[in-house]
Amino acid sequence: MFETEQNAIETRIQAFCKENDIPLAALEWKPLPFSGEWGMSTSFFSTAAAESRLGKKIGVATRAQEIASQVKAQLSDVPGIRRVEAVMGYLNLYYDTQEFTRRVVDSVLDKKDRFGSGPATGQLVMIEFSQPNTHKAFHVGHLRGTILGDALCRILEFAGNDIVRANYPGDMGMHVIKWLWGYLKFHNGEEPATDITRWMGEVYAEAAHRIEQDPTFEAELRALYARWDQRDPEIVALWERTRAWSMEGFRQIYAALDVRFDVYYFNSQEEKPGKEMVEDLVRRGIATDDRPNGGAVIVKIDEVLALNKDQYRTAVVLRSDGTALYATEDLALTLHKFRDYPHLAKSVYVVDVRQSLHFTQVFKILEIAGYTQAQKCSHVPYELVTLPGNVVVSSREGTVVLLEDLLREATSRAREEAKKKNPNLTADQLDSVSKAVGLGALKYPILARENTKMVTFDWQTALDFNGQAAPYIQYAHVRCNSILKKAGVDPANLPHSQFANSLEPAEVELIDWLSRFPAEVQRSAAEYKPLVIASIAYDIARAFAGFYDACPVVQAAPDVRDARLRLVAAVKIVLANALSLLGITAPDVM
RNA sequence: GCCCCUGUAGCUCAACGGACAGAGCACCUGCCUUCUAAGCAGUAGGUUGUGGGUUCGAAUCCCGCCAGGGGCGCCA
Numbered sequence: 001m002f003e004t005e006q007n008a009i010e011t012r013i014q015a016f017c018k019e020n021d022i023p024l025a026a027l028e029w030k031p032l033p034f035s036g037e038w039g040m041s042t043s044f045f046s047t048a049a050a051e052s053r054l055g056k057k058i059g060v061a062t063r064a065q066e067i068a069s070q071v072k073a074q075l076s077d078v079p080g081i082r083r084v085e086a087v088m089g090y091l092n093l094y095y096d097t098q099e100f101t102r103r104v105v106d107s108v109l110d111k112k113d114r115f116g117s118g119p120a121t122g123q124l125v126m127i128e129f130s131q132p133n134t135h136k137a138f139h140v141g142h143l144r145g146t147i148l149g150d151a152l153c154r155i156l157e158f159a160g161n162d163i164v165r166a167n168y169p170g171d172m173g174m175h176v177i178k179w180l181w182g183y184l185k186f187h188n189g190e191e192p193a194t195d196i197t198r199w200m201g202e203v204y205a206e207a208a209h210r211i212e213q214d215p216t217f218e219a220e221l222r223a224l225y226a227r228w229d230q231r232d233p234e235i236v237a238l239w240e241r242t243r244a245w246s247m248e249g250f251r252q253i254y255a256a257l258d259v260r261f262d263v264y265y266f267n268s269q270e271e272k273p274g275k276e277m278v279e280d281l282v283r284r285g286i287a288t289d290d291r292p293n294g295g296a297v298i299v300k301i302d303e304v305l306a307l308n309k310d311q312y313r314t315a316v317v318l319r320s321d322g323t324a325l326y327a328t329e330d331l332a333l334t335l336h337k338f339r340d341y342p343h344l345a346k347s348v349y350v351v352d353v354r355q356s357l358h359f360t361q362v363f364k365i366l367e368i369a370g371y372t373q374a375q376k377c378s379h380v381p382y383e384l385v386t387l388p389g390n391v392v393v394s395s396r397e398g399t400v401v402l403l404e405d406l407l408r409e410a411t412s413r414a415r416e417e418a419k420k421k422n423p424n425l426t427a428d429q430l431d432s433v434s435k436a437v438g439l440g441a442l443k444y445p446i447l448a449r450e451n452t453k454m455v456t457f458d459w460q461t462a463l464d465f466n467g468q469a470a471p472y473i474q475y476a477h478v479r480c481n482s483i484l485k486k487a488g489v490d491p492a493n494l495p496h497s498q499f500a501n502s503l504e505p506a507e508v509e510l511i512d513w514l515s516r517f518p519a520e521v522q523r524s525a526a527e528y529k530p531l532v533i534a535s536i537a538y539d540i541a542r543a544f545a546g547f548y549d550a551c552p553v554v555q556a557a558p559d560v561r562d563a564r565l566r567l568v569a570a571v572k573i574v575l576a577n578a579l580s581l582l583g584i585t586a587p588d589v590m
Numbered sequence: 591g592c593c594c595c596u597g598u599a600g601c602u603c604a605a606c607g608g609a610c611a612g613a614g615c616a617c618c619u620g621c622c623u624u625c626u627a628a629g630c631a632g633u634a635g636g637u638u639g640u641g642g643g644u645u646c647g648a649a650u651c652c653c654g655c656c657a658g659g660g661g662c663g664c665c666a
Contacts, residue, residue, distance in 0.1 A: 033609065043608070049646055060646035088609065170666070296664045310592050316664045326666050356594065357661055383595075421628060449603075452595055454659075461602075465628060468614040475628050483625045523606070535604065538613080549630045590628075
């Protein structure tokens with residue numbers, strides 16, 4: 001927001017230090033940590049420490065303060081900077097209040113839903129996420145990867161990148177065979193009505209249970225697997241038909257979650273090309289074929305790299321019976337993506353943390369094989385969602401909270417709350433409010449957590465609509481809207497934001513948070529952390545709640561009123577932008 | 591045995607190597623003829639697991655240890 005001033009100041013500081021033989025360290029600017037005034041600050045500790053190492057006999061803190069004072073004397077008249085102070089080794093530059101306020105608020109109102117977005121990088125980034133298994137349930141365990149991946153797509157796109165949203169359903173493997181077996185044996189001819197994914201999950205759970213109960217079914221299962229493997233037309237047809245059911249179920253779930261994809265890759269498509277790649281790796285001596293000795297095809301990565309330690313370990317890339325495993329398919333998939341999108345700058349895999357070694361191995365093997373694309377690939381790991389008592393969600397164990405149930409519960413709970421809080425809502429409004437609030441309450445706690453931290457799911461927390469949660473932020477947005485509606489004017493038509501010199505502390509803090517939003521978007525994208533956005537969205541909402549309480553808008557004196565109306569309009573925009581990056585709707589009423 | 595993640599208020603979590611470590615929940619005390627109280631203000635709560643090291647400065651970086659979780663050739 002004050003780049004021009006910052007550059008001018010840096011130039012002067014550099015010139016001063018050069019004249020006086022001061023070994024200036026790189027200047028790092030940060031916002032002033034004090035409340036009540038705006039500005040930027042830098043310090044001279046590193047510079048003083050550098051001098052000290054060169055033999056200067058003076059305390060670093062003392063010297064830093066000395067330099068700061070001298071530098072301060074050089075900066076008496078920078079336009080836009082109202083005051084400069086040197087304190088405790090820091091150089092603090094205070095912005096002109098009116099100027100800063102005007103720049104922030106006008107910038108938001110000018111850029112609207114693009115405020116906070118970064119300049120186009122021209123980079124194409126693929127983000128693969130969600131990866132549900134067909135023929136299985138979709139439960140809270142899948143929620144995190146889906147929500148996280150979606151938010152990352154939104155954030156990286158807003159930060160200036162072009163995004164390809166990719167999904168990679170697991171549509172083959174033993175779980176599918178179990179399902180088909182259970183269907184043929186106990187549900188033959190049935191078709192799902194509503195709640196497709198729930199029904200698919202039930203058929204799977206029943207099959208898995210029966211097989212566990214009665215080991216004699218194993219033979220039937222193996223026979224079925226063989227028919228599948230030989231592409232028995234009847235089985236393939238059934239597989240395709242039932243897979244379509246799952247995909248339709250997923251489509252409904254993604255629609256309910258407000259998540260979309262640009263491209264689907266299927267596990268089954270990568271099987272053949274994966275096997276061919278493994279053959280190639282064997283021919284080139286990278287992979288070792290132990291099948292003649294009853295073993296599998298493996299890549300002894302550490303050995304190939306001549307490392308004397310267990311780092312990449314050994315990866316199995318093909319089973320001893322010649323069938324493909326996940327690694328086989330991921331080798332092919334990685335290249336497949338670059339064939340489809342040759343200009344990919346990055347290929348990101350949002351997958352849970354347990355597969356870290358797997359991806360390290362896949363990318364390393366590709367690198368060894370000379371595929372430079374591998375260097376553009378990265379795994380963004382996230383921790384699991386567990387149930388209270390550290391119980392891992394498992395479709396087989398029946399320890400499952402189905403997403404359908406969760407969504408339904410959250411929405412109906414939100415509806416009850418909305419009815420209670422605001423009886424004036426129309427039926428349509430009630431519908432959209434309960435959807436927005438229920439879904440937001442579900443997404444926010446997941447996104448407001450470090451990716452690598454475990455989330456323990458419990459109903460009470462998930463459905464708690466108070467405090468640091470999405471509804472609090474949405475409510476702030478609603479309040480902005482109420483004020484604007486009540487005022488009955490379009491802030492865009494009001495004169496430019498002329499704030500008085502003496503702003504209320506609540507106004508100062510609020511404007512401060514707004515000004516930080518663009519930088520936080522960049523940080524969130526660079527670090528793949530939606531948490532950064534979740535935090536600042538809450539901070540803005542909290543600052544607004546304080547402002548709302550302390551600063552009347554509609555009833556204020558005309559000049560104050562106009563300025564505050566523009567501020568409120570700006571807050572509404574930034575809140576909506578931030579929530580949108582999290583995949584959360586900002587309602588106008590609730 | 592090797593590798594990765596985590597350890598901060600009673601609980602759940604924040605804090606780009608910098609100025610007094612901050613929120614929410616829970617507890618207690620106030621605030622609705624006002625722009626919706628899904629809110630606000632206030633009280634209280636900490637040797638940042640532990641011992642060293644680097645640095646002018648460490649919750650943050652490095653090493654050891656302790657505790658919890660995860661991963662380590664044919665699961666996905």
